[in-house]
Amino acid sequence: MTASAIEVRGLHKHYGHHEVLKGIDFHVGAGQVVCVIGPSGSGKSTLLRCVNRLEEPSAGEILIEGVDICDRRTDLDEVRSRIGMVFQQFNLFPHLSVLRNLTLAQRSVRRRSREEAVEVARRNLAKVGLSEKESAYPAHLSGGQQQRVAIARALSMNPDMMLFDEPTSALDPELVGDVLAVMKELAQEGMTMMVVTHEMGFAREVGDKLVFMDDGVVVEEGRPAEVLSNPRHERTQSFLSKVL
Amino acid sequence: MGVTRRQRALLVQGALYAVLAAAVVALALVADWPVIKENFWNSGGISWADGNWGDLITIGIVNTVKYTAIAFAGGLALGLVLALMRLSPVAPYRWLATAYIEFFRGLPALVVMIFMSTGLPIAFGWTPPGGTVGAGLIGLVMVAGAYMAETLRAGIQAVPKGQTEAARSLGMRPGATTVKVVLPQAFRIVIPPLTNEFVLLIKDTALLFLLGAAASERELTSVAKDFLTSGPSAGTATSLIQAALLYLAITLPLTQLVAWLERRQRKAVR
Ligand SMILES: Nc1ncnc2c1ncn2[C@@H]1O[C@H](COP(=O)(O)OP(=O)(O)O)[C@@H](O)[C@H]1O
Ligand SMILES: [Mg+2]
Numbered sequence: 001m002t003a004s005a006i007e008v009r010g011l012h013k014h015y016g017h018h019e020v021l022k023g024i025d026f027h028v029g030a031g032q033v034v035c036v037i038g039p040s041g042s043g044k045s046t047l048l049r050c051v052n053r054l055e056e057p058s059a060g061e062i063l064i065e066g067v068d069i070c071d072r073r074t075d076l077d078e079v080r081s082r083i084g085m086v087f088q089q090f091n092l093f094p095h096l097s098v099l100r101n102l103t104l105a106q107r108s109v110r111r112r113s114r115e116e117a118v119e120v121a122r123r124n125l126a127k128v129g130l131s132e133k134e135s136a137y138p139a140h141l142s143g144g145q146q147q148r149v150a151i152a153r154a155l156s157m158n159p160d161m162m163l164f165d166e167p168t169s170a171l172d173p174e175l176v177g178d179v180l181a182v183m184k185e186l187a188q189e190g191m192t193m194m195v196v197t198h199e200m201g202f203a204r205e206v207g208d209k210l211v212f213m214d215d216g217v218v219v220e221e222g223r224p225a226e227v228l229s230n231p232r233h234e235r236t237q238s239f240l241s242k243v244l
Numbered sequence: 245m246g247v248t249r250r251q252r253a254l255l256v257q258g259a260l261y262a263v264l265a266a267a268v269v270a271l272a273l274v275a276d277w278p279v280i281k282e283n284f285w286n287s288g289g290i291s292w293a294d295g296n297w298g299d300l301i302t303i304g305i306v307n308t309v310k311y312t313a314i315a316f317a318g319g320l321a322l323g324l325v326l327a328l329m330r331l332s333p334v335a336p337y338r339w340l341a342t343a344y345i346e347f348f349r350g351l352p353a354l355v356v357m358i359f360m361s362t363g364l365p366i367a368f369g370w371t372p373p374g375g376t377v378g379a380g381l382i383g384l385v386m387v388a389g390a391y392m393a394e395t396l397r398a399g400i401q402a403v404p405k406g407q408t409e410a411a412r413s414l415g416m417r418p419g420a421t422t423v424k425v426v427l428p429q430a431f432r433i434v435i436p437p438l439t440n441e442f443v444l445l446i447k448d449t450a451l452l453f454l455l456g457a458a459a460s461e462r463e464l465t466s467v468a469k470d471f472l473t474s475g476p477s478a479g480t481a482t483s484l485i486q487a488a489l490l491y492l493a494i495t496l497p498l499t500q501l502v503a504w505l506e507r508r509q510r511k512a513v514r
Binding site: 082108 | 406407409411417428432
């Protein structure tokens, strides 16, 4: 049993009367890669966004490395700086060069010197294979390049874990591979990752655990190969028959 | 029968041109050109050496630009504070800002300016700094701030929510997120409407004329007004035409700039 990086207990979330998460129990061990799949609207993004409290949970507990982030005494910004987040729409800062995208939070949150921030940024740009793009602006990059910059931006904070919300869903098919390759490399280095994705191949190959969500609940979870080839629940079977 | 649609359209167009030509010819025949020229473009007034241009430019335009810059800078600062208050999570800030904005956008700028220069001294025995012009400018800032607040608020709200989320997810605090991520993008969005605001302010400084000012503090309209009754073209409207040309020399390039910026922005949105 690995130590818990993310521990979600009895999580509920509703918008008005619309209940989106109906009591989620969820666990990511340190160094684990957990992939979350499920039909559109099942609450995957909401769950992910509750983990760093971009969404306010309605009820339940969320522990990050054992610390309850819903406790008012917890410094939320400090916790967030240790959780990297990658969005479907990249969300790079369009008014800043690639390098400045990577140094902004290092300087403002980590209080690193300019030299140190630039050094960390360059190291992470090299890691995602975009060293030559450091002075480009986001608008001049392809979607795949933007997403890799977004990953490098998150990595530059030296996070303990990374959250990915459908990182390849907005990409042209031929650009998906580069992003997945970067994520796979991260996983092999032992990064703790929670990945909402439709890339079943990635989930099978890289994931330690696969979680299937539907209609605000976790329907089924287990080893990816197991869940994908031998789904136990009828809802999982019917979802997989549509996407595989 | 046999007037087709196309023929009828040509006929109508022809008639319109005929009316225009007749009007131009009539005007040319009836008008007494030498008299018109003496009254609107008086040779004494337009002389470079000793006509009206000197004061119109060195006093009028210089002060107009100076006052506009002050009113714009002050209005922008006030507008930014009001816009941030309107978007604040603290409800009383929102109420205060909304009340201020609605109040001052609902009044003629002139009323506020007169109130600052005359009403305040009468009511409270307190004169704002800078004399009459200073008081008028404060009034202008108060009104301009209300308009710019709405412009800036729209600009801030036009920055996609994902930008704030990305910054916050990196651990940036709300203040740093606003200053380093949201506002730089919002300002880019509002450059065209703010330039428009600048043009409106250039024209609003003419209201200062109604408050009165010392000779060296007069803006363009006041200088032109004084030349109606004094100087080489006294008794003619020449100085007003000259002032109009000087205003246009500033405002037309600016409105063209706005149009260009807006075209470019529309293209940049992908
Ligand atoms: N801000 C919001 N306000 C109201 N409803 C929302 C909001 N965000 C998400 N929802 C609803 O919550 C449900 C789950 O959304 P989401 O977590 O984005 O699903 P998924 O990521 O699995 O596609 C959807 O029905 C969606 O309409
Ligand atoms: Mg989603």
